[in-house]
Amino acid sequence: MDKSDGLKHNNLSPLSRDGVDPELEGVIRERLGYLREKIDSLSAPGKVKIVSVTKGFPVEVTRAAYFAGVRDIGENYVQELVDKYRLSSDLLGLTRHFIGHIQSNKLRAISEVSDVIETISRPSELERLNRLAFRGSVLIQVKFDSDPARSGVPSDKVLELVELGRNLQLNIEGLMTIAPIVDPKARGEVFRLLRVLCDNLDLPECSMGMSDDFEIAVSEGATMVRLGSAIFGQRSTKN
Numbered sequence: 001m002d003k004s005d006g007l008k009h010n011n012l013s014p015l016s017r018d019g020v021d022p023e024l025e026g027v028i029r030e031r032l033g034y035l036r037e038k039i040d041s042l043s044a045p046g047k048v049k050i051v052s053v054t055k056g057f058p059v060e061v062t063r064a065a066y067f068a069g070v071r072d073i074g075e076n077y078v079q080e081l082v083d084k085y086r087l088s089s090d091l092l093g094l095t096r097h098f099i100g101h102i103q104s105n106k107l108r109a110i111s112e113v114s115d116v117i118e119t120i121s122r123p124s125e126l127e128r129l130n131r132l133a134f135r136g137s138v139l140i141q142v143k144f145d146s147d148p149a150r151s152g153v154p155s156d157k158v159l160e161l162v163e164l165g166r167n168l169q170l171n172i173e174g175l176m177t178i179a180p181i182v183d184p185k186a187r188g189e190v191f192r193l194l195r196v197l198c199d200n201l202d203l204p205e206c207s208m209g210m211s212d213d214f215e216i217a218v219s220e221g222a223t224m225v226r227l228g229s230a231i232f233g234q235r236s237t238k239n
């Protein structure tokens with residue numbers, strides 16, 4: 001699907017560096033380099049994709065990140081994602097990951113501006129993506145605890161969802177999880193379980209690990225880590 005359909009174009013010229021703060025770009029480049037080195041020391045070099053999580057930061061940060069070499073960004077909030085998309089649709093080759101909680105009435109908007117949706121956890125969401133003819137990548141979010149307040153599908157229901165997605169010919173690329181905030185050993189266990197599920201289901205992408213625990217996740221076989229504060233610093237507002 002042409003993602004620019006129905007969306008207004010901004011008035012920045014293509015690949016304009018206008019408004020990009022060179023100092024910010026430099027800081028992002030430096031932190032990314034440091035993180036990349038760390039990650040590559042724990043896994044086969046280049047195996048792990050860094051998704052740079054720009055939620056809570058203005059679009060100027062997205063633009064600076066792009067010019068610092070970022071090609072995968074993550075966003076959590078639909079309105080923020082849509083607003084920033086409009087202001088950065090000239091950044092060719094930027095892959096946008098939706099990593100937030102999904103409300104089904106927002107799925108159309110999400111599908112229009114995302115290349116990867118990482119947080120699918122219900123059959124109805126897959127059916128809706130199918131009706132929307134979503135051609136991007138889909139990851140299923142898995143949870144390994146029984147807290148009903150947490151997003152994700154329990155691990156014993158993952159197979160069912162993956163099969164449904166495949167039958168609908170959606171691009172089910174992998175699984176994603178957020179480790180519960182517990183001691184590092186328990187996080188390692190959660191990451192290990194996700195890795196086993198990916199292997200058993202023959203899914204290439206294993207999205208796990210954030211700024212606090214990406215080293216554990218990479219050691220356990222992550223193919224994508226989602227890093228926000230480690231690259232951009234503390235977010236001032238929500239989450």
Ligand SMILES: *Cc1c(COP(=O)(O)O)cnc(C)c1O
Nearest residue numbers: 053099210211212226227228229
């Ligand atoms: C916010 C968020 C991240 C990034 O968090 P940091 O701790 O800042 O790295 C990663 N994944 C998800 C799902 C998030 O909501």
